[in-house]
Amino acid sequence: MTEIFRNLPKVRYEGADSKNPLSFKFYDPDRVILGKKMSEHLPFAMAWWHALGNAGKDIFGDSTADKAFGAAETGTMEHAKAKVDAGFEFMQKLGIRYFCFHDIDLVPEADTLEETNARLDEITDYMLEKMKETGIRNLWGTANMFFNPRFMNGAGSSNSVDVFCHAAAQIKKALDCTVKLGGRGYVFWGGREGYETLLNTDVRFEQENIAALMRMAVKYGRSIGFKGNFYIEPKPKEPMKHQYDYDAATAIGFIRQYGLSKDFKLNVESNHATLAGHTFQHDLRIAGMNGMLGSVDINQGDLLLGWDTDEFPYDVYESTMCMYEILKAGGLSGGLNFDAKNRRPSYTPEDMFHAFILGMDSFALGLIKAAAIIEDGRIDTFVKDRYASYQTTGIGRKIRAGEATLEECAAIAVGNGNAPLPGSGRQEYLESVINQVFFK
Numbered sequence: 234m235t236e237i238f239r240n241l242p243k244v245r246y247e248g249a250d251s252k253n254p255l256s257f258k259f260y261d262p263d264r265v266i267l268g269k270k271m272s273e274h275l276p277f278a279m280a281w282w283h284a285l286g287n288a289g290k291d292i293f294g295d296s297t298a299d300k301a302f303g304a305a306e307t308g309t310m311e312h313a314k315a316k317v318d319a320g321f322e323f324m325q326k327l328g329i330r331y332f333c334f335h336d337i338d339l340v341p342e343a344d345t346l347e348e349t350n351a352r353l354d355e356i357t358d359y360m361l362e363k364m365k366e367t368g369i370r371n372l373w374g375t376a377n378m379f380f381n382p383r384f385m386n387g388a389g390s391s392n393s394v395d396v397f398c399h400a401a402a403q404i405k406k407a408l409d410c411t412v413k414l415g416g417r418g419y420v421f422w423g424g425r426e427g428y429e430t431l432l433n434t435d436v437r438f439e440q441e442n443i444a445a446l447m448r449m450a451v452k453y454g455r456s457i458g459f460k461g462n463f464y465i466e467p468k469p470k471e472p473m474k475h476q477y478d479y480d481a482a483t484a485i486g487f488i489r490q491y492g493l494s495k496d497f498k499l500n501v502e503s504n505h506a507t508l509a510g511h512t513f514q515h516d517l518r519i520a521g522m523n524g525m526l527g528s529v530d531i532n533q534g535d536l537l538l539g540w541d542t543d544e545f546p547y548d549v550y551e552s553t554m555c556m557y558e559i560l561k562a563g564g565l566s567g568g569l570n571f572d573a574k575n576r577r578p579s580y581t582p583e584d585m586f587h588a589f590i591l592g593m594d595s596f597a598l599g600l601i602k603a604a605a606i607i608e609d610g611r612i613d614t615f616v617k618d619r620y621a622s623y624q625t626t627g628i629g630r631k632i633r634a635g636e637a638t639l640e641e642c643a644a645i646a647v648g649n650g651n652a653p654l655p656g657s658g659r660q661e662y663l664e665s666v667i668n669q670v671f672f673k
């Protein structure tokens with residue numbers, strides 16, 4: 234097999250003083266943090282669609298990058314195999330142990346389902362060989378149910394039962410592939426599960442159908458031996474004006490309403506949380522406190538732009554708060570998928586390396602700083618103490634135990650006279666603690 238990323242080396246940890254652009258400054262896979270290796274805390278994954286599929290096309294202009302990876306023609310099975318070769322070489326050189334895929338990232342879609350499925354069989358055979366050779370594993374698979382024009386009104390939420398059935402067929406095959414490749418999870422990102430206008434939409438009808446499709450997927454997945462988690466990946470908008478899996482809280486409500494809690498968790502994406510008007514940390518917290526933090530799509534949005542820019546993460550405050558939430562939730566059953574792409578003018582193979590080095594170092598720093606915040610203890614102690622009156626008073630304990638009555642609370646208030654002010658929130662002090670932990 235010929236080397237695709239010629240002149241690009243295996244990237245190694247060289248430490249914060251290194252000036253070598255093709256080295257990790259902070260990601261040191263074997264370094265132990267809070268009793269576990271960095272590489273175990275940070276199960277990084279490569280997103281097939283961005284890393285191998287995205288050549289920089291946007292609505293205003295054509296591709297800037299060459300992602301043929303040596304194939305004579307793109308959109309062919311030869312190209313699909315070249316992507317596999319490139320992907321595995323790339324992951325090995327970066328030390329990435331997982332990948333994520335949509336069905337049609339792997340092979341070009343054919344005119345019939347049978348033909349597309351045959352192509353998927355062929356490519357997954359080829360991928361399996363590479364996986365055995367390299368030890369690289371599948372984090373999750375999914376079906377792309379938003380690109381083809383048939384999905385203009387959604388998949389499970391489509392007004393057309395034929396489209397619903399087509400989506401079912403794609404999910405069935407994507408699950409087959411995920412199980413074949415030993416995937417840890419299966420994702421539903423409701424790309425077009427939403428609406429453009431309520432004037433033509435029966436929201437309840439559509440949501441019931443999405444849930445029905447998910448139930449079928451669970452039943453089929455379990456029947457073929459899929460043991461992993463199903464995930465919903467929330468996103469509030471784009472491509473649709475409104476998407477049903479708006480944010481973590483909404484998706485959790487949906488999962489519970491339709492009895493899917495046993496099989497589903499969330500795949501939280503940073504840029505989606507911010508599009509929903511939350512911080513990334515907020516959606517991670519909501520998922521974590523509900524026992525539903527399964528996997529994470531890591532990327533970064535742009536403060537000034539209102540869409541999913543999918544940048545490689547470099548904001549270390551953000552990655553720190555992400556790792557803080559993950560550590561607090563006891564880790565991930567899934568992983569950290571770089572659902573991120575190079576900026577269009579960064580179009581060379583070397584830029585792909587720089588992007589992953591940036592992202593992996595940002596999360597290594599995030600892990601180091603999150604552990605430091607926890608070890609420092611001032612933040613956690615402050616939060617605990619802030620609610621102390623629920624432990625130190627009889628009525629507080631009764632309220633927490635669900636044994637207090639409204640009359641009892643009211644009587645205590647009368648006895649107190651004017652309610653005293655609660656303790657100060659001390660936000661500025663806490664923010665300065667974070668800066669101190671970061672830069673001391």
Ligand code: XLS
Nearest residue numbers: 375422466502530541572
């Ligand atoms: C798009 C989503 C998508 C999912 C997988 O915004 O992030 O890439 O992760 O379908």
Ligand code: NI
Nearest residue numbers: 466502530572
């Ligand atoms: Ni995503």
Ligand code: NI
Nearest residue numbers: 502505541572
């Ligand atoms: Ni996204």
